[in-house]
Amino acid sequence: MHIELRGISKHFGEVAANADVNLEIKAGEVLALLGENGAGKSTLMKILYGFYQGDSGEIVIDGTTVEIDTPRTAMALGIGMVFQQFNLIPALSVAENLMLAYPKSPWWQSRHRPVWSTVLENLTKLARDIDPSKLVRHLAIGEQQLVELAKVLNLNAQLVILDEPTAVLTPQESERLWALVRQLADSGRSVVLITHKFEDVEACADRVAIMRAGRLVEVADARGKTIDEMVTLMMGQHQVAANPSVKSPQKDIQKLWIKSISAKDRRAAIVDIELQLAPGEILGIAGVAGNGQRLLADAVAGLAVLDNGEVILDGEVVSRLGRQPVNPNRNSKIGYIPEQPLENGVASDLDLTTNLSLHRLVGMPFFPKKQTEQAQAQKLIDEFNVRPSDPTKLAQDLSGGNLQKLVSARELSGMPSLVVACYPSMGLDILSTRAIYEQMFKHAERGACILWISEDLDDLLQYAHRIAVLSHGKITGILPAASADRQTIGLLMTGARKTA
Amino acid sequence: MNGSRVLRAEVFPILASACLFLALGAGFFLLEGHAPVALFLEMVKSAFGDSFAWSETLVKVAPILLCASAVVLPAKLGLVTVGAQGQMNFGAMAGTALVLSMMNGSAWVVLPLMLLTASLGGAFWGAVPGVFKARLGVNETISTLMLNYLALQLVDYVVHGPWKDPSNLGWPASANFPDAAILPTFFGSRVHLGLVIGVVAALILHVLVTYSRWGIALKVMRSNQRVALSAGLNYERNVIIVMAISGLLAGIAGIAETSVMQGRLQAGLAGGYGWSGFLVAWLSGQSFLRIIPMSILVGGLLSSADALQLFAQLPSSSAIILQGMLFVSALVVMNWVKLRGYHA
């Protein structure tokens, strides 16, 4: 299938999300659509998928102009898309979700084996270890992504559009996805891979199309571009900041003591976690998502029910056995960037001003001054480059990346003694990622401890002082970052204990 | 917001609800064999036609307004309570206990103490489902509903039993309140202090939930409890506080009805005011400001019941039917506007 987008433009109010975009998608190719947040990548592909209507322009498939008014039309034409935000039904099992979306599925829930195995075939290829009878709400984000992908593959689409699929995957999962993408292309299908990661481009793209501020600025052979060239094209005039630097921590003093804590909830468990951090130390927690990261972060931040142990910060217990007491002072001591900021980090139907002042709310004057609060919020919004930059906008109107910036802006704006950050760069482009890292490491420089949960091994290796690996709720090893390597960490991630 | 948006968002739904309500009401009157227009005009006249009509309407506004506040406040925390009816009863009972124990006290002592005990009684009856909700996660709508019946039974019991006054010739009621226990009334009418308390309370609560730190905290807790917890906000404590304040307001409504309107404790003192307050709160979109005019409207509707009886020989409970129609009309229009809003 050969697709041509001609002169596509799309405005959202004042914003030109797409401006006169001409793009060709060839049969059997992997086209990487590269660009920083807000460049217009998702919008362009949602127009092709019939989710939005372009203001102008046309779509030509195999020489004929087509009108794609709904995703249903797009699917009938053989176009499938996995969105950045998933469309799964949390209360149903994996298999049921796939069955619902399966075009030839009967309206009753068949227990007929052959039907199930066809429906599950693609999923099995993608991820052998996902149990199809598990409820979707109990899956990690990375796993949900794979289920979404299986859904689209089940439609037997000739063009598969993936919107930032690797943003939520572990290194291993990413590699498996790249292989799958290549396989799809080799079987004659086309894949559009929306991304802002260069490793995606390098790993599996034939061609790369680069967007900036709604325009297509370059289409080239993927091998023909260096990363520096691509960065410049993506960022335009912006100067790319130098990598943030980190100081080494003070030795031999213990500031944070995570004292053999155990906890469990419906989705995960952590067992006997023991960690000690020195002032200024950045401890990276590596591991595949869904191995207890969220619970560990909650437990250290004093928000989870502990079955055992306690957490001591500056000689003071911040998390203790049993249900945690409501602690109005937590916010002045601990900056916490939780995973999935929309659910865990913001009051989504309230404005940015309120969301940016949550950590100070308890200590505010009884009648806070609106102007003062808005001015403070505006300062944080500008400092962390949150878009839209209007403090009266609601948090739910922000994109994922901007929500991430919003939560980081709030949690990193005080003088915390401890920063717990879960995937702080999720959904962010390089520039914003570096900005967040800089803000985070600034606190380490001040002497705060940083507990940094990430799936980005390269970043952990570059910036963390030590890396602890979490697997099945246990710490399987702790390595100094200077002497750690990907292989060892990868092995520890699978659960093999370090024998040293 | 520009003019036409205000028109679309505010004025249109009100007009549409009013039209639908009038149409339903007209249908009802026609079915009963009466000319709708004339009857509606009679109703308006008997509710707002002269100063006596106004005073009788305002007498009904007082408990409705207090009960509406008692619904709006918990709604700010995402709680749906239907307990005003029971809190009125329990508050009235607590206040009566005080009065019966100080039959010869002076008004300066009895009145404040009566208001205080009634407030505390209502607050207690509100706090109980609050504690159930906070500690055990018991659904507050169900528990407040249950407690309504319990409070009703308690009042029934005391007026049939321990507090029954033999001089009432078998009628189940407490002894008449002494003059010192009658809330002050104004302008030689039955309009009483409860109305002032209701308006002042609504205004104070409006300022608190709109501008204070506590108001922000309530919004945050309603929006995302996890985030509220990590911000150090105590959801459980606030559930109890909010439910207690809500009960307190209804308790005042209860003692005001008992003291001024009935002059003694007897069953049925709460009328249907708890329910009217609930409707008013919903019709006003849970706004402390809008419940004031809305209470006047519904109060007028209820007080025109006499006109219905007098002019059309309709039973006075017809006013309740009309009140239900008003609620249905507004709900239908609101939902319709909301649905259309999504497609726009």
Ligand SMILES: Nc1ncnc2c1ncn2[C@@H]1O[C@H](COP(=O)(O)OP(=O)(O)O)[C@@H](O)[C@H]1O
């Ligand atoms: N539904 C929408 N309503 C308003 N603005 C939108 C909407 N979707 C996207 N935009 C805006 O259009 C621009 C492009 O967004 P998007 O296509 O999501 O970018 P990308 O996927 O490259 O990050 C951004 O400025 C974004 O804020």
Ligand SMILES: [Mg+2]
């Ligand atoms: Mg996007």
